[in-house]
Amino acid sequence: MKKVLASVAVLCAGVLSPALHASSAQAALPRAAAVPGGVALLPLGAVAADAERPRVWFGEQQVLVTEDTGQWLAVVGLALDTPAGEHELRVQTSGETRRLRFRVDTREYPEQRITIKDSSKVQLSASDLARAEAEFATIQQLKRHWREATDTDMALILPARGRPTGRFGVRRFFNGEPRSPHAGFDIAVPRGATVSADAAGRVLAVDEFFFNGKTIFVDHGNGLISMYCHLDRSSVQAGDTVVKGQQIGEAGMSGRATGPHLHWSVILNGAMVDPELFLSDRSKRR
Ligand SMILES: [Zn+2]
Structure with a gap:
């Protein structure tokens, strides 16, 4: 991944004028990790003055494309069940469609084995x-x-202040039986603790679920x-616009939770x- 970025940067320095470099915005990007559960950052070529943003798909899903220092960049989410190996994006630029191949590497996430005495809680x-x-x-x-948007703020902040208690990707076993891996980040907080928006956006839904509460x-x-x-x-409802850091609700233990905490995905x-x-490293210390 790093190699690809580096070679494109070199190529780009020769092709683009210094003025274009100076004027182009630098996106706040997630850290690249082309592994299951990670994010691949794939350069799509230089941004031309009058060209539209390329449209990109990974399978059936449209992919976020951002402008970063004079380059179009696909920011691709890779689900935990993405097989390691070769994958491809469909890239549409000014009516033309091409395929862009990329590699997903393996990652072994840690295991967690939990024994629950009351088996009715497992079955x-x-x-x-x-x-x-x-x-x-x-x-x-x-x-x-x-939802198509001109810009997406990808510099997220921790939505609650507390101790991280469950990291992303952990493979869980309840009484020896495999459960779905942990697809979020847990923060231990007391009931009623403030939960804030990790970035600006629009509330898509507020709902009550069996597992997620x-x-x-x-x-x-x-x-x-x-x-x-x-x-x-929740202090918001579907359709509300929120700004980064705005309180959207209070933490608790609704749904299947063993104690009050925020599960953030x-x-x-x-x-x-x-x-x-x-x-960012700074927001992690919050
Ligand atoms: Zn969780």
Whole structure:
């Protein structure tokens, strides 16, 4: 990945005028990690004065494209179940479509084995299972939401002040049975603690789910969406515009939570990705 970026930068320095470089904006980008659960940053070529932003798809999902120092850059979310190996994007520039191949490397996330004495908490009843399955479909739909926006702020801030207690990607086993990996970042906070928007956006949905409890989805535009779960209450509703750092709710332990905490997920082109990739070192110390 680094090699690709470096070679394009060299090429670009020879092709573009210094004036264009000086005037072009530098995007706040997530850290590149072309691994399952990570984000690939793929250069698409120099920004021409009158050309439209390229449109890019990864499978069925449209991909965020940003301008970074005179280059168009695809910012591609890679779901945890993305197989390692060769993948390709579909890139549409001024009516022409081309394929752009890229590589996804392997990543081994740590394991967590939890023993729960009351097995009824692990095995869902038929009615709970039916509810959870219906909600899964709703959540999938929200994750795939696309709203075209001129700009997307990708410099996220931690949405709550507290101790991180569960990192992204951990492979969980309950009583030896594999469960879906942890697709978010947990922050231990007392019930009622302030939960703030990680960046500016529009509230996509506020809903109540079996596993995730009271949940807010904030749409940042161009396929970047954040999700805040197990809330005690929400102070926003669907359609509201929010600014970065604005209080959107209070933390709690609604849904299936063993204690009060905020579960924070970041979604990019429909894929749950590691939220920590979007934090600057400064905001991590919050
Ligand atoms: Zn969590």
